[in-house]
Amino acid sequence: MAPRIRLYGLRHLRDEQAAADLVQQVLMMTIESMRAGKVRDLAKIESFVLGTCRMVVLEIRRGGARRERLLEQYLPPVSAFPEPAPDLDKLAECLGRLAERERSVVVMTFYEEHSSDTVAGALGLSHENIRVIRHRALGRLRKCMSGGAA
């Protein structure tokens, strides 16, 4: 469950340390809730954890008061779950096989984690076109990275 909480944290907080903090907080809150008998149906534990993630992130965004209290109360994060790094030489080769538009769109999108609108404006393409190009390029990249042709 911890990797999923971390991914949720990365997605919504865009910060590795904050995501690691979220893992710690949510797991502790879940354990406390289970001890207190608040989680009666273990089959629904995933929904409970996701709901807790949403609540904690919302509170972090509201000013972080609860987060600060939790950070004081609980131990600092001890573990991260880094994604396995891709083979960069292979990735460079696969990016090189993309069409020019695909390469620019994919790199500028993921480098800056910009929305389609922002990249569209920068490259003179439409929002819809950017999404189509990005989806196609991602498919080619993944195929190439797994050993197929881009």
Next chain:
Amino acid sequence: MSCANPIDPATLADYWLAELSPTEESAVEEHIFSCEDCTRQLQSVIALAEGIRTLARQGNLGMVVTREFLDRLAREGLRAREYAPQAGGAVACTVTAQDDLLIGRLAADLTGIERVDVALCDPSGAERQRLQDIPFRAGLSEVMLNYPIGLARQSGPDVLVMKLLAVTSQGERLLGEYTFNHTPSA
């Protein structure tokens, strides 16, 4: 056990980029929290994104870039060496150990142009490489190319001629020719 209803990687990328509607986003999260396979897929999308970021920071991706993109890299402390020869002109260039990116700025009037190719040629005009159908924003008066800095570092003295070409169904027209006289850094 594999997922019976896996989320498309493109949708996971949209999720990562915050481009889904709240309803779609909520559905993805509920699925992720109950699915190990799709969690791994999301991790691989994030890893791919991080790999792309690493390669971009290394300056080794030959690609069209924008001023906004270079400004972002500069804010992260990367140093870009830029050369901007006039159309029909030449510039002496090099790259040093302190440079992170090597940028060629090709000035041209792109008004009304639908497709642009960049031909990388030797001094005799023979094409070494062609970048087809590059992205460009109407109204700008230059194309910015990130040249792989690793290639430039390995290169001895060399002359590279870049040609901007407007391509139509009737053929192609030269928009500008730019000569880069490269010498290795001392």
